[in-house]
Amino acid sequence: MYAIQKFVMQVMNEKGIRKSELAKRLGYKNIAKGCRRIDDFLLKLELNRNIIDNLHGALDVSETLLQENLQETRRELEVERLKQEEVERRNFIPFLFCHTVERIPRQITICGLIGADRMRFINLPREFNTLPEFEQDDILRKLIEEKISKYNGCVPTFGKITCFTLKRSYDEEERFREVYDLSGNRIPCPADECRKIYEGRAMVFLKGKEIGSFLRERWSL
Numbered sequence: 001m002y003a004i005q006k007f008v009m010q011v012m013n014e015k016g017i018r019k020s021e022l023a024k025r026l027g028y029k030n031i032a033k034g035c036r037r038i039d040d041f042l043l044k045l046e047l048n049r050n051i052i053d054n055l056h057g058a059l060d061v062s063e064t065l066l067q068e069n070l071q072e073t074r075r076e077l078e079v080e081r082l083k084q085e086e087v088e089r090r091n092f093i094p095f096l097f098c099h100t101v102e103r104i105p106r107q108i109t110i111c112g113l114i115g116a117d118r119m120r121f122i123n124l125p126r127e128f129n130t131l132p133e134f135e136q137d138d139i140l141r142k143l144i145e146e147k148i149s150k151y152n153g154c155v156p157t158f159g160k161i162t163c164f165t166l167k168r169s170y171d172e173e174e175r176f177r178e179v180y181d182l183s184g185n186r187i188p189c190p191a192d193e194c195r196k197i198y199e200g201r202a203m204v205f206l207k208g209k210e211i212g213s214f215l216r217e218r219w220s221l
Contacts, residue, residue, distance in 0.1 A: 025058035101159035141184030
């Protein structure tokens, strides 16, 4: 729990303010909806603009004190982000990214169910960057050939593959990334768009549970 959440709950407890009362003070006419928004704020830290703008008045606390707790929460979030970034950096594995005709899946629900967005990523051996150049080239050509043949040159819901972008390291600058054609040959002067990598992920939820991973495991998608 972050500083702003602790602060709000502490004030509510000290002043005996129930959640429904807080929702009314925040200006919600639909109290049930207001309670849900407060839960999202207290449990998930969803910073709803209406809540943030009106919280000091609803709790009858100084705006300065509220801003101090918000600032501390931002600091906590930044510390978490940096820790997560360091974990990702340590665990980074070089990979190829498949560029496709469609950047956004045509059928986002199907994409989430089968994990099509993850199909655009091809992991390389962890030691890839230390291998001789000819071995790297052989690995890239083989993996690109396998990817092209698996779905007839397509990624489900994203359409035809147009090229492949290599990301060698976590902190690699976009302008230095290498781009390969469908035969595994390096493209000398690729368009800037081809150096980009899109890492968004589609997920499908049912009654609050992510079900795509379950279906992919069950049917080996």
